[in-house]
Amino acid sequence: MLNPNAKLSPDVFDTAIDSKPTRDGFGHGVVEAGKADESVVVLCADLKESTRADWFEKEFPKRYIEVGVAEQNMATLAAGFAAAGKVPFIASYAAFSPGRNYEQIRTTIALNEQKVIVCGMHAGVSVGPDGATHQMLEDIGLMRMLPNMAVIVPSDAEEARKAVVAAAKASHPTYIRFGRSGVPTYTTPETPFEIGKALTLWESTKPTVALLATGSMAHNALVAARALDADGIGSIVLSVPSVKPLDNEAVVAAAKKCGKVITIEEHQVAGGFGSAIAECLSESFPVPVKRLGIQDEFGQSGEPNELIEHYGLSASYIAHVAREF
Amino acid sequence: MIRTDEEIQALEEKAKDIRVTIIEMLVAAGSGHTAGPLGMADIFTTLYFDVLKHDPKNPTWDERDRVVLSNGHIVPVQYAALAHAGYFPIEECLTLRKFGSRLQGHPERLKLPGLETTSGPLGSGLSQASGMAYAFRMDGKKNHVYCMMSDGEQQEGNIWEAVLFAGKNRLSNITAIMDRNNIQINGDTEDVMPLEPLADKYRAFNWHVLEMNGHDIPAIISAIEEAKTIVEKPVLIIAHTIPGKGVPEIEGDYRWHGAPPGKGPTDKVPADKQKEVFLNDIRTMGGKIPNEYA
Numbered sequence: 001m002l003n004p005n006a007k008l009s010p011d012v013f014d015t016a017i018d019s020k021p022t023r024d025g026f027g028h029g030v031v032e033a034g035k036a037d038e039s040v041v042v043l044c045a046d047l048k049e050s051t052r053a054d055w056f057e058k059e060f061p062k063r064y065i066e067v068g069v070a071e072q073n074m075a076t077l078a079a080g081f082a083a084a085g086k087v088p089f090i091a092s093y094a095a096f097s098p099g100r101n102y103e104q105i106r107t108t109i110a111l112n113e114q115k116v117i118v119c120g121m122h123a124g125v126s127v128g129p130d131g132a133t134h135q136m137l138e139d140i141g142l143m144r145m146l147p148n149m150a151v152i153v154p155s156d157a158e159e160a161r162k163a164v165v166a167a168a169k170a171s172h173p174t175y176i177r178f179g180r181s182g183v184p185t186y187t188t189p190e191t192p193f194e195i196g197k198a199l200t201l202w203e204s205t206k207p208t209v210a211l212l213a214t215g216s217m218a219h220n221a222l223v224a225a226r227a228l229d230a231d232g233i234g235s236i237v238l239s240v241p242s243v244k245p246l247d248n249e250a251v252v253a254a255a256k257k258c259g260k261v262i263t264i265e266e267h268q269v270a271g272g273f274g275s276a277i278a279e280c281l282s283e284s285f286p287v288p289v290k291r292l293g294i295q296d297e298f299g300q301s302g303e304p305n306e307l308i309e310h311y312g313l314s315a316s317y318i319a320h321v322a323r324e325f
Numbered sequence: 326m327i328r329t330d331e332e333i334q335a336l337e338e339k340a341k342d343i344r345v346t347i348i349e350m351l352v353a354a355g356s357g358h359t360a361g362p363l364g365m366a367d368i369f370t371t372l373y374f375d376v377l378k379h380d381p382k383n384p385t386w387d388e389r390d391r392v393v394l395s396n397g398h399i400v401p402v403q404y405a406a407l408a409h410a411g412y413f414p415i416e417e418c419l420t421l422r423k424f425g426s427r428l429q430g431h432p433e434r435l436k437l438p439g440l441e442t443t444s445g446p447l448g449s450g451l452s453q454a455s456g457m458a459y460a461f462r463m464d465g466k467k468n469h470v471y472c473m474m475s476d477g478e479q480q481e482g483n484i485w486e487a488v489l490f491a492g493k494n495r496l497s498n499i500t501a502i503m504d505r506n507n508i509q510i511n512g513d514t515e516d517v518m519p520l521e522p523l524a525d526k527y528r529a530f531n532w533h534v535l536e537m538n539g540h541d542i543p544a545i546i547s548a549i550e551e552a553k554t555i556v557e558k559p560v561l562i563i564a565h566t567i568p569g570k571g572v573p574e575i576e577g578d579y580r581w582h583g584a585p586p587g588k589g590p591t592d593k594v595p596a597d598k599q600k601e602v603f604l605n606d607i608r609t610m611g612g613k614i615p616n617e618y619a
Contacts, residue, residue, distance in 0.1 A: 041460075065459065073486030076449040080456020083391075083441065085464070088456075104449055104483065112434055112443035 003200045007190040012219075013226060019182035022216065023121050025160020026178055027052030030089055031059050032161065033168035040087045040168055043067055045074045050180070051091040051121045075101040078116040079108035087115060087168055094120025094136035094177060102142055109173050110146040117167045118143070118175045124215070124266030125294065125311055126181040126304040135299035140214075141271030143175040144244040150174040150195055151244040153265075153273070155218035156185045159241055162193040170195060179266070181304040183216035198247035200254075202226075204234030209322045210258040211237045212251065214273040217264040217292075220308075223315035228322055235322065243273050251277060252285045260288045260325055264318055266308075269293040290325055292318060328375070328546065336542045339409065340370040344571045344607045346405040346418050351585035352600045354422040357430065359589065360568035360581040361475065362402035364506050364539070368564055369406040371545040372471065381411035384438035390468055391441045391457055395450020396475035396504070397431040398583075403440075403473075404428050412439040448481025450474060451501060455487050458496040458559075469553065472501040477509035480518050485530075491559040492531030499559040500552040504539070506568040508579035527561045539564035572606045 002008060011017040034040040034056055043065045044053040057064035065081075067074045071092050078088035090097060098105050098118060109116045120139050127135045144151045150172055154160035160178060167174040174195075192199060201218060202225045209228070213221040218239035225235045236254045240247065255261050261281065263274035274291030281287055294311055308314055312321075328336075344366045351357045373379070378390045394403055401421065408415045413427070420426035427437040431445030442453050454472035461468045478484060491499055503523070511517045524534040533555045537548040545564075552560040568582070569575035574593040581589050586599040594602045 041463075062463065067490060068486075070486035070489070072449075072483040073452045073490055076452030076483065076487070077456035077459070077490065079442070079449075080393075080453035080458075081460045082456075083453065084457040084460035084466075084468075086460045103446055104452075107443060107446050108449055108453060 001204065002202055006192070006199055006201055007188055008201065009186050009188050012186045012222065017184045017186060020157035020185050021178070021180055021182050022154050022157050022160040023052050023178040023180065025154060025157035026091070026119055026121070026164055026176070027055035029161035029164025030056045033165050034060050034063065037087060037168060039085060040089070041065060041081055043074050043078055043088055043090045045069055045071050045092040045097065047092055047121070051119070053091045071097040071101045072104050075104040075116070075118070076108050079112060079114045082114035082116050089117045089119055091119045091121065093134060094123040094139045095134050098139055098142055098175065099136055106146060110148050113148050114173065115171065116173050118173070119178060120175065121178045122180040123177045124179055125299040125307040126179050126216070126266060128181060128304045128307065129301050131301040132298040137268045137294050137299060138271070139175070139177060140243055140265070140267045140273055141275070144276060148172055149244070150242070152195065152241050153177045153215040153243055154241050155215055155239050156183055156187055158185050158187045158189065158191070159193055163241065166193065166195050177215065179216055184219045186219050186222070193241070196242050196245040196247060198238050198240045198242065198250040200236065200250070201239050202235065202237035204229060204236070207234040207236045207258045208260070209233065209235045209325060210254040210261045211235055211264065211318065211322065212240055212254065212261055212277055213237065213264040214240045214243055215266055217266060217313060220313065220315040221264055221318055224318035224322065227315065227319040231323065233323065240273065243276055246276055246280055248280050248284065251280050255281050255285050255287045262290045262292060262318065262322060262325065264313065265293040266313060267293050269295060290321060292321060328543070333542055336370055336374055339374050340367045340542070341607055341610060343370055343402065343405045343409055345604060346408065346415065347401050348586055348600065348603050348607065350401055350405065350418040350421040352587055353419040355585060355588070356422060357401060357585045358398045358583050359585055360508065360575065360578070361396070361399035361504065361506065363572060364566040364568045364570045365399055365402045365473070365504050366570065367540045367542055368502060368545055369402045371542055371549070373406040373410045375546060376549050378469070381439070384412060388468060391454070391470045393442050393450045393454040393457070393470060393472045394432060394444055395472055396447060396478055397444030399475070399504070400432040403432065407439040413437065447475070447478035448483035451484055451487035451491070454499055454501070455491045455496055458491070458498045459494060461498060462496070468498070470499045472499060474501055474503045476503055476505045476507065476514050476520060479503070479520050479523065488527065488530045488532065495557045496559045497556050500549060501559065501561045503561060503563050504566055505563045506566045508568050508582055510582050512579055524563060531558060533558040533560045534563065535560065536563045536565065539566035540570055571610055572603045574602065574606070
C-alpha cells in the first residue's frame with residue numbers, strides 16, 4: 001500500500017495525472033531560491049528557454065548571466081562567483097555540463113569546495129528525438145565520484161523544486177539532474193524531501209522484493225508495485241533522489257525486509273545509481289541485486305515513451321523482472 | 326605614485342630573497358618547476374610588496390585584491406612571496422610537495438591562507454577571475470582581480486571563452502598578467518603551437534593590452550598602475566620574462582620547465598653542483614636586474 005506519510009497526490013495512479021518535466025521544477029525552485037537569497041545567481045550557456053533559466057532571468061535580470069556556448073567557462077566562472085560570495089546555479093544540458101566541463105567542475109568546484117549548483121538538464125534517454133549525443137547517461141557516475149559533491153535526481157517537478165531550494169541552502173556543491181520530458185507530478189508540496197534521505201512510496205504487508213528507483217523511474221516503480229500487488233506479490237518502493245549522500249539506512253532496511261533488490265535508473269547501470277546501491281548492500285547486507293538501466297550502450301532517436309520501453313524501464317517491464325526474480 | 330630609488334632597490338633585494346627561497350624549496354622537494362617561478366619572481370615581489378591591497382595577518386579580509394594563479398605549477402614563487410610577506414613561516418617553504426604539507430605540489434585554496442583558487446589544470450584561472458570581477462561589480466565592490474597566466478596555457482580553449490566573456494562584460498576590474506617566457510614543456514611556444522600575435526588577438530576580443538619587461542620593477546609598477554586607469558575594458562599585461570631568470574646557466578632553456586635544481590640538465594652544471602651554483606648566481610646578481618626587453 002501507499003505510504004501515507006509520503007503524502008502523495010491523490011491522482012498518483014490516475015493516467016490523467018498532471019505531467020511536467022523536472023526542469024520546470026528547476027525554473028520554479030530557482031526563482032524561489034532567488035527570492036529567499038539575493039546572492040543567488042544563474043549562469044546559462046545559451047539554453048535559457050529549455051533549461052527554464054529564463055524564468056529566473058525574468059524575475060532577476062541583473063542576476064542572470066549569459067555565458068554563450070561555453071560550458072567550461074560557465075563552470076569556472078561560477079567558481080569565481082562563489083569565491084566572491086554568490087550562490088551560482090549553472091544550467092545547461094547534462095551532456096555538456098558535466099559532460100564537457102568535468103575537469104573544471106572537479107578542480108575549481110569540487111576540490112576547491114566552492115558551492116556551485118550544477119544543473120544538468122535533458123538527462124537520460126527520455127530526451128527523445130535529439131538522439132544519443134544529447135541523451136546523457138553517465139552523469140550520475142561522473143558526479144558521485146567527486147568528493148564534496150552531492151548528487152540529487154528528483155523524481156518529479158515538485159521534488160525538483162524542493163531539491164533546488166535545498167541545494168541553495170546547503171553548505172556544499174551539488175549536482176542536480178533534470179529531464180526534458182513530462183513525468184507525472186505524483187508528489188505534493190507536503191511530501192518530505194531532504195538531501196540524504198530516501199522516501200518509501202509503497203510498502204506491502206509481506207514484501208518480497210524491493211524496488212529502489214531514482215529520478216522519474218520512482219513513479220514507474222510505483223505503478224509496477226501496484227501491478228505486482230494485484231498478482232499477490234508484495235514489494236517496497238523506495239524513491240532515492242539523493243544518490244549521494246545515500247540513505248544507507250533506508251536502503252539496508254528495504255533489503256532486510258525483502259531479501260532481494262531491483263534498482264531502476266535512466267542511466268548506465270555501470271557506475272550510476274544501481275552501482276551505488278550494490279556498493280552499499282555488498283558491504284552492509286548482501287542480497288541479490290538486479291540493476292535496470294541502460295546496459296552499456298548509447299541511446300538513439302525516438303519518442304520518450306518508446307525509448308523508455310525499448311531500454312527496459314517501463315512499469316510493465318519492471319513488474320515483469322520482479323515476477324521472474 | 327613615485328617610488329624612491331631606495332624603495333625600488335628594496336624590492337629588487339626582496340626578489341632575490343624570493344628566488345633564493347624558490348631554489349631552496351625546490352631542492353628540498355626534489356621535484357617541481359624551476360624556470361617559471363624564477364621568471365616570475367620580480368612580478369610576484371612587486372605585487373605582494375608594493376601594488377597589492379592585502380593583509381597577511383588577515384588573509385580573508387573582505388576588501389583585499391584577489392590574486393588568481395591560473396598556471397598553478399609556478400606556485401613556488403607564490404608560496405615564497407606569501408611566506409616572505411608574512412602569511413606563514415618562511416621555513417615552512419621547505420615542506421613543499423611533502424606528505425602532510427600545506428604547500429601542495431599545485432596550489433589548493435583550502436590548505437593555505439593567501440591562496441584564492443585551486444589550480445594546476447591549465448586554462449581555468451581567467452574564468453574564475455572573471456566570475457569574481459563580475460560579482461564584485463554587481464555588489465559595487467572595489468576589489469581588483471589579478472589573474473596570473475602563462476603563455477603556454479593560451480592554447481587552452483577555456484582561456485578564450487573567458488577572454489570573450491570579460492571583453493563582452495567590460496570587466497575593467499581585471500588585470501591579467503601573462504608570463505610571456507616563450508617556453509612550454511615540449512619546446513618553444515611558437516614551435517609547439519604558435520600564439521602570436523597575442524596582443525592583437527586580445528585587442529580583437531575587446532581587451533586593452535600593455536607590454537612590459539617582467540624583470541624591471543619600476544616598469545612592472547608603472548604597467549600595473551596604468552592598467553588600473555583603464556575603464557570599460559579588461560587589461561592584459563604581456564610580461565616579457567626570461568624563464569629561469571637569475572641563473573644564467575638555465576635562462577631561456579625550456580628543459581628547465583619541470584625540473585628542480587639537482588635533477589635538471591647537466592650539460593652546463595653537474596647535478597650535485599646545481600644548488601650551489603644557482604644560489605651563488607642569484608646572490609651575485611647585483612641589486613639591479615638588467616633590462617633585456619626594450
